[in-house]
Amino acid sequence: MTTGQRRTETLYEISLAIRQRGSLAETARAALSAYVDHLDCSAGAVLERTTGPSYDLVAAVPSDATDLEAYEQAHRRLQRRRDRTDRERFPLSARSSDETRYWLFELPGFGVVFLAGDALDRQTAHALDAVNEQFAAACRNARETEQLRAERDRFEAIFDAIQEPIVTAVYKDNEPIIRRVNDTFLDVFGYDEAEVIGMSVNDLIVPDDQTQRTEARGIDEQLASGEPVTREIRRQTTDGMRDFLLRAVPVDADDSNEYVGIYVDITTKGRQRRFEWLYNETREILASKDTETICEHTIATSRELIDFSRAAVYLYDRDEEALVPAATTGGSHEWEQYTDDGSVAWDVYRSGPRWFEDLSNCERTVPCGEKHGSALFVPLGEHGVLMMSTDEPGSFEETDFQVAKLLAVIVETALDRALREQGLEEIQSITRRILDAEDHEDAARGVLDQLPNVLDMPISSIWRYDGADDALEPIAMSDGALELVDEVPTFSGDESIAWRAFNDGETKLVSDVPSHGAVYNEETPLHSEIIMPLGDFGVLVTASTRRGSFSEGERRLLETLAANVETAMRLVSRRHERDLLDQVIARVLRHNLRNDLNVIQGHATALTDHEESRAHAEAIIEHCENLQKTAQNARRMREIVESSGETTTLSLPEAVDHALRRITDHFPDTDLTVEVESTPRIVAHPALPTAIEQLLENSIEHGRSSDAAVGIRVFEEGDTAVVEITDDGPGIPQEELDILDQHGESALEHGSGAGLWMVDRVVEYSNATIEFNTDDGTTVRLRFDAA
Numbered sequence: 001m002t003t004g005q006r007r008t009e010t011l012y013e014i015s016l017a018i019r020q021r022g023s024l025a026e027t028a029r030a031a032l033s034a035y036v037d038h039l040d041c042s043a044g045a046v047l048e049r050t051t052g053p054s055y056d057l058v059a060a061v062p063s064d065a066t067d068l069e070a071y072e073q074a075h076r077r078l079q080r081r082r083d084r085t086d087r088e089r090f091p092l093s094a095r096s097s098d099e100t101r102y103w104l105f106e107l108p109g110f111g112v113v114f115l116a117g118d119a120l121d122r123q124t125a126h127a128l129d130a131v132n133e134q135f136a137a138a139c140r141n142a143r144e145t146e147q148l149r150a151e152r153d154r155f156e157a158i159f160d161a162i163q164e165p166i167v168t169a170v171y172k173d174n175e176p177i178i179r180r181v182n183d184t185f186l187d188v189f190g191y192d193e194a195e196v197i198g199m200s201v202n203d204l205i206v207p208d209d210q211t212q213r214t215e216a217r218g219i220d221e222q223l224a225s226g227e228p229v230t231r232e233i234r235r236q237t238t239d240g241m242r243d244f245l246l247r248a249v250p251v252d253a254d255d256s257n258e259y260v261g262i263y264v265d266i267t268t269k270g271r272q273r274r275f276e277w278l279y280n281e282t283r284e285i286l287a288s289k290d291t292e293t294i295c296e297h298t299i300a301t302s303r304e305l306i307d308f309s310r311a312a313v314y315l316y317d318r319d320e321e322a323l324v325p326a327a328t329t330g331g332s333h334e335w336e337q338y339t340d341d342g343s344v345a346w347d348v349y350r351s352g353p354r355w356f357e358d359l360s361n362c363e364r365t366v367p368c369g370e371k372h373g374s375a376l377f378v379p380l381g382e383h384g385v386l387m388m389s390t391d392e393p394g395s396f397e398e399t400d401f402q403v404a405k406l407l408a409v410i411v412e413t414a415l416d417r418a419l420r421e422q423g424l425e426e427i428q429s430i431t432r433r434i435l436d437a438e439d440h441e442d443a444a445r446g447v448l449d450q451l452p453n454v455l456d457m458p459i460s461s462i463w464r465y466d467g468a469d470d471a472l473e474p475i476a477m478s479d480g481a482l483e484l485v486d487e488v489p490t491f492s493g494d495e496s497i498a499w500r501a502f503n504d505g506e507t508k509l510v511s512d513v514p515s516h517g518a519v520y521n522e523e524t525p526l527h528s529e530i531i532m533p534l535g536d537f538g539v540l541v542t543a544s545t546r547r548g549s550f551s552e553g554e555r556r557l558l559e560t561l562a563a564n565v566e567t568a569m570r571l572v573s574r575r576h577e578r579d580l581l582d583q584v585i586a587r588v589l590r591h592n593l594r595n596d597l598n599v600i601q602g603h604a605t606a607l608t609d610h611e612e613s614r615a616h617a618e619a620i621i622e623h624c625e626n627l628q629k630t631a632q633n634a635r636r637m638r639e640i641v642e643s644s645g646e647t648t649t650l651s652l653p654e655a656v657d658h659a660l661r662r663i664t665d666h667f668p669d670t671d672l673t674v675e676v677e678s679t680p681r682i683v684a685h686p687a688l689p690t691a692i693e694q695l696l697e698n699s700i701e702h703g704r705s706s707d708a709a710v711g712i713r714v715f716e717e718g719d720t721a722v723v724e725i726t727d728d729g730p731g732i733p734q735e736e737l738d739i740l741d742q743h744g745e746s747a748l749e750h751g752s753g754a755g756l757w758m759v760d761r762v763v764e765y766s767n768a769t770i771e772f773n774t775d776d777g778t779t780v781r782l783r784f785d786a787a
Contacts, residue, residue, distance in 0.1 A: 007124050010038045011131050018134050024142040028059035031135050032113065036061050040119035042100075043068055046139070047078070048111040051506045054079065055111060058139070070096035070116045074104055078112060082505050087536050088683050089645040089765070091125055107136035108535075108570075109563025110143070122643065133567070140563075147556075162406065165189065165244075165263040168251075169201050171224050176201040179258070188263070190238035201261075205235045219248070223259045226250050230279075232266065247279050285414045290422065291315065294414045295327035298386065301407065303329070306400045308388040309373070313411075314338070314345055315384035319458045319480070321546055323349060323384060345385050348377040350548075353408075355401050358393040376404045381412035382551035383419075416553055423557040426454035431564040435571065440464060440537075443572055444476035447540070447565055452478050455557065457542040459484060459526065462565075463491065463498060464538040467767060472498055472538055481543070484525050496520040501531040502539050507562075509555050511548040530555055532562035537569045574644070640687045640758055644765050649787050650688070652680050652721050653714050659692035660712070663700070670700050673711035680714075680721035682784040684766035691762035692723060694755035695780050699727035720783045728777040 017034030021027045028046040036044045043065035047055035055078055060066050073096045081087050090106035102116045103125055113135065165185035169176040178196050186193060189205050196204060206216045212234065222229050229248040234241050248261035285301065288294045295313040302311050312335050314323040323345050325335035338345050344362060348354050354377045356362055374396055375389035386408050390396070430450050437443035444462040452458040458480035463472040471492035477485070491499045497518045501508040508531040510516050513524060526543040530550050533539055540562050544550065653676045660674065685691075692712075699710045713724045763770045763782060773779040 007127055013038050014131050015134055018138050020138050020141045025059055027138050027142040032059055032061045041115045041117035043116045045114040069098045070100040070102040074102050074114050088647045094649045105132050107132055108567045110136045110139045167261050171257040176220055188237050207236050223248055223250055224257050282410050291418055298411050299327045305403050306388055309390045311388045313386055318456045318544055344377055348379050348385050353378040353405055378404050378408040380408055383415045423455055427561045434568045437572055440569055440572055441475050443568055448476050448478045460542040462540050498531050498539050502533050505533050507532045507559055530558055532558055534562055535566040640761050647683050648686050649683050652682050655689045656692055656714055658689040662693050663696045667700050671709045675713040677715040680716050681787040682721050683787050685762045687762050691759045694759050695725045699725055721786050723782045725780045
């Protein structure tokens with residue numbers, strides 16, 4: 001079996017172990033164990049990126065892996081990376097102080113995986129991208145599942161407000177054991193909470209009657225099999241035997257058969273009918289897949305629960321900055337949208353439910369403009385408002401108000417779920433579109449062409465980080481954003497919220513932009529924003545002209561989109577780099593091979609015509625050596641580009657010494673002056689010695705005609721480490737320096753620029769800078785941030 005086949009088999013074995021399990025920790029630990037086992041690593045850990053300045057440990061294999069010096073050093077490196085604006089590219093690799101090799105791989109949209117051990121080679125490390133994406137997706141899904149469970153728990157909590165007895169029980173040994181009850185349950189059945197938790201429901205409230213006991217067992221069997229129960233029963237209460245309508249629904253729990261039961265006193269038949277309708281219609285509302293159906297079911301359910309003349313569901317439309325009627329009991333022409341703050345609908349949307357006994361006393365604008373009768377207004381979370389009204393004052397009771405509030409919570413939950421599912425589908429659509437983008441600008445336009453409509457984010461923009469200027473520069477804006485901004489700013493330093501989000505690597509949800517301490521423009525028309533970092537690429541910003549416009553649910557959706565956009569931008573970059581490499585190598589080989597083969601052919605012809613052939617033979621040998629050098633450069637160029645994301649911590653003097661050893665082997669007679677004034681350590685691409693060698697070779701070759709002396713110097717200047725190469729020759733030709741501005745294959749009008757092209761790539765991959773001065777000879781300076 002070949003090395004490549006073994007690598008493929010290893011990656012396949014790891015991928016088989018990656019799947020969502022019972023919890024995030026279990027998901028991470030199972031996959032991490034496969035990484036460690038199949039890659040022959042000594043230890044590993046998974047860390048989740050938090051909203052603060054640190055990473056949280058999710059799992060470690062073995063459990064004491066966090067005690068390793070390699071782990072501690074890697075963790076410190078992650079902390080430093082988050083504090084820097086010019087972050088190193090993943091994967092990161094280095095040796096710890098105890099000479100243990102460690103690797104840090106990005107889990108996009110989630111965090112980082114740490115591996116320790118010498119068996120992992122560079123080719124396998126770079127082949128892990130797809131597996132890491134799979135691992136990250138499993139972790140994100142596990143985290144989302146845990147959040148959904150938390151949401152389910154919060155949803156259950158709303159039943160504490162219902163004025164009916166409620167119990168949550170789990171079946172153990174076929175007995176319904178109580179986990180939680182509300183206060184009404186305790187009051188009605190006459191117990192303290194400490195008495196009921198852990199007890200059987202049947203032992204507490206089922207009458208000591210064989211018929212009732214048998215009926216209770218039948219109910220248990222039905223619930224344990226996953227079927228809901230609706231049945232009239234008799235139970236013992238503090239007031240004696242009472243008749244109830246039992247509504248019990250199984251809950252999809254991971255580790256047990258659990259159910260929630262509500263006991264509706266059916267002495268009053270009208271109240272019974274209300275809760276029957278609420279129960280049945282709740283299932284319909286929660287099962288609805290789109291907002292239109294949910295709103296229509298809400299109006300129909302409201303009509304059966306509460307006696308009113310008119311009802312409407314208003315939903316917030318961010319594009320219009322208005323509350324817009326989505327479903328009503330009457331013709332749509334009666335119901336206008338509300339764009340101002342002088343209406344009851346906006347008051348309720350911002351502040352909470354209102355009950356008007358007599359609308360004639362209301363000073364605010366009301367729907368349909370009818371200031372008579374009575375009305376109930378309840379907010380639907382961040383989604384909008386539910387309104388019900390009658391023509392007569394005093395038409396509603398306290399029970400109506402409570403039912404309306406309970407219905408609003410159910411509708412809010414349904415809208416949350418529908419918008420989340422719809423949003424995730426739209427995010428997948430956006431992601432598929434931008435994965436085929438030709439460049440970053442095309443990808444950014446693809447996002448902003450769809451984002452305003454599919455996620456109701458009309459004011460959106462994308463900024464890209466420019467390492468040379470150390471600034472965030474805009475590359476695409478939606479039409480809504482362009483209409484609001486006269487001059488599009490560039491962000492740098494610590495002068496803006498966008499820069500802070502990028503620098504901190506965490507999402508910023510700002511509810512009141514003008515009052516924020518880091519606002520870029522205090523006169524901005526934008527009043528709320530969500531700024532999401534796109535890794536090292538830049539930031540995605542969406543905004544609104546209304547304060548507090550965005551919900552936590554929208555934030556989570558946009559963070560998912562941002563993680564996908566970050567991955568897409570990275571893939572576009574890799575594709576661009578590989579295309580560029582193919583263009584450059586093709587140009588180098590085409591030009592050099594053609595020239596050298598022409599010369600070889602000419603000298604070979606001369607050999608057949610002349611007896612004095614020594615000079616021609618030497619020329620043939622020289623040009624053959626040139627061809628060999630061209631092939632070597634092509635190989636080096638490919639190795640550099642294919643490892644573009646790799647950096648390592650190294651000693652700058654050692655990198656210089658490595659380059660000098662190779663140069664003196666090729667040019668033993670060169671007059672080289674070496675000055676090492678300090679010994680800084682830096683983070684750079686592993687091919688840095690090759691780049692320094694290329695610069696030295698350029699100085700030597702271009703200085704031969706004037707017997708030039710070449711010098712190299714290592715020193716520190718402020719917070720930067722510098723390597724400086726000088727010669728007093730005629731200077732590097734301008735056409736070769738043009739390569740550093742053009743980057744692409746068109747820059748290589750002749751093959752001699754290949755060396756400088758490699759230098760340019762290594763400098764960019766190292767997040768360094770390069771300076772040329774050709775006024776008197778040539779001086780080249782490479783500047784790096786100290787590690």
